[in-house]
Amino acid sequence: MTGAHVREGRRGVARRLGWGIADQAVSSVGNFLLGVFVARLLGATGLGALGLAFLAYSVVLNCSRALSTDALMVRFSVSVDTDRRQAVAAASGVAVLVGIAGGLVCVLLGLVLRLVTPGSEPGAAFVALGIVLPGLTLQDSWRSAFFAAGQGVKTFVNDSLWTILLLTVLFFGRNLNFGITAALLTFGGTAAIAGVYGIRQAGVLPRPAGAIGWLRSHSDLGLRFLVENVVLGAGGQIRTLIVAASGGLAAAGAIRGAEMLIGPVAALLMGVGQVAVPEAARALSRGPQALWKLCAALSGGLSTIAVSWGVVILVVFPLGIGELVLGSVWPDARALVLGVVISAAAGCLYVGPSAGLRALGRADKTMQSQIVATSMFVVLAAVGGVFWEAQGVVWGSAVASVLGIGVWWSRLVTARREHVATAPEGAAQEGAAQEGAAQEGTAAWETSA
Numbered sequence: 001m002t003g004a005h006v007r008e009g010r011r012g013v014a015r016r017l018g019w020g021i022a023d024q025a026v027s028s029v030g031n032f033l034l035g036v037f038v039a040r041l042l043g044a045t046g047l048g049a050l051g052l053a054f055l056a057y058s059v060v061l062n063c064s065r066a067l068s069t070d071a072l073m074v075r076f077s078v079s080v081d082t083d084r085r086q087a088v089a090a091a092s093g094v095a096v097l098v099g100i101a102g103g104l105v106c107v108l109l110g111l112v113l114r115l116v117t118p119g120s121e122p123g124a125a126f127v128a129l130g131i132v133l134p135g136l137t138l139q140d141s142w143r144s145a146f147f148a149a150g151q152g153v154k155t156f157v158n159d160s161l162w163t164i165l166l167l168t169v170l171f172f173g174r175n176l177n178f179g180i181t182a183a184l185l186t187f188g189g190t191a192a193i194a195g196v197y198g199i200r201q202a203g204v205l206p207r208p209a210g211a212i213g214w215l216r217s218h219s220d221l222g223l224r225f226l227v228e229n230v231v232l233g234a235g236g237q238i239r240t241l242i243v244a245a246s247g248g249l250a251a252a253g254a255i256r257g258a259e260m261l262i263g264p265v266a267a268l269l270m271g272v273g274q275v276a277v278p279e280a281a282r283a284l285s286r287g288p289q290a291l292w293k294l295c296a297a298l299s300g301g302l303s304t305i306a307v308s309w310g311v312v313i314l315v316v317f318p319l320g321i322g323e324l325v326l327g328s329v330w331p332d333a334r335a336l337v338l339g340v341v342i343s344a345a346a347g348c349l350y351v352g353p354s355a356g357l358r359a360l361g362r363a364d365k366t367m368q369s370q371i372v373a374t375s376m377f378v379v380l381a382a383v384g385g386v387f388w389e390a391q392g393v394v395w396g397s398a399v400a401s402v403l404g405i406g407v408w409w410s411r412l413v414t415a416r417r418e419h420v421a422t423a424p425e426g427a428a429q430e431g432a433a434q435e436g437a438a439q440e441g442t443a444a445w446e447t448s449a
Helices: 001-076 082-115 121-148 154-170 179-202 209-218 219-247 249-261 263-285 288-319 321-334 338-350 351-357 363-422 425-448
Strands: none
Touching: 001 082, 001 121, 001 154, 001 219, 001 249, 001 263, 001 321, 001 351, 082 121, 082 209, 121 154, 121 179, 121 263, 154 179, 154 249, 154 288, 179 219, 209 219, 209 425, 219 249, 219 363, 249 263, 249 338, 249 363, 263 288, 263 321, 263 351, 288 321, 288 338, 288 351, 288 425, 351 363
């Protein structure tokens, strides 16, 4: 490969990563301003209810991705366009069905909460979220579809449309009696509109009828990814419940506020993360060394940016910016910022090994890593919460995040060693297995549809 080809390849990777970052930045602007809107109008209690709803949303989203689009990115990022389009139709159909199932659970949970505690803001939040979840999972499925095809610009356009619609409704409704229900209906309703537009962008209609074939064909990845993603989402939810039990919704709101301040890093992390798996799959096609370099570059670069932004928050925000952004939530959130920054910087170091393991098809090791890391996260957060309430939860989480670095990277080292030891025969078998799985999957969902 010539130097020109290498440079062009690097520019291509940088361009695709750039679209991922730009897309997540746009998406996070909407999430951030929604949080600011709730914080300023409804206070810490409303922000805490929003945080609970967002945790449920993340759990459903993680289930949807595990069963639909995670396998799409692993196995179809280097496929021909025809196979990928068929895969997208089936995967997006699975995403819609997961959204419907998750929405029903959220509505039932919300109704129970409202019966137990009339006027409950968390109850209202869960009911509203349940109504709009199918639109949210559909819209999210287009992200993975476009990134797998190397068309990040389409994801950017779709999320920009969603954000513009969301901000427009919030702007014109700012003087109305907007409660948590209206805020979440606006959030999900505008996502549904963007999801419908995604159908036009992709030129593919979601096919729920192909869901069974898709799930059967990719069960070796989907089931493990499901366990991994559910454990991840459940860990965050358990931590929030610990905070709510030890310090109340106000404490949960304070943590949510501190995490909102680290939002730009979270946006960058998620932006790179959603492109990292397709890029890792492409890097692996060039060899294990290229995969290793990509993983190290992703983790190191993200962690450096996280630390730098953390310094900005700690030095600049106390001068008035923090209060301007969070209002009355700022004093409580300020005391939690350092721990949140450490957690974010450590979490950035997970991106490389997670993407690398998925590109290697080692869903077994990503599942193991997530279970171990999340178990530490929950246990240390719980212990900290018992002795130090919100502060203890944040610092327990930070310690667990740092310990998790070794968990993820040690498994990538092992998986890479095993991959190299079996190459070139193992690499050829793996490529044949992935191609065979893709062809088998195509036949299965075509038959079921």
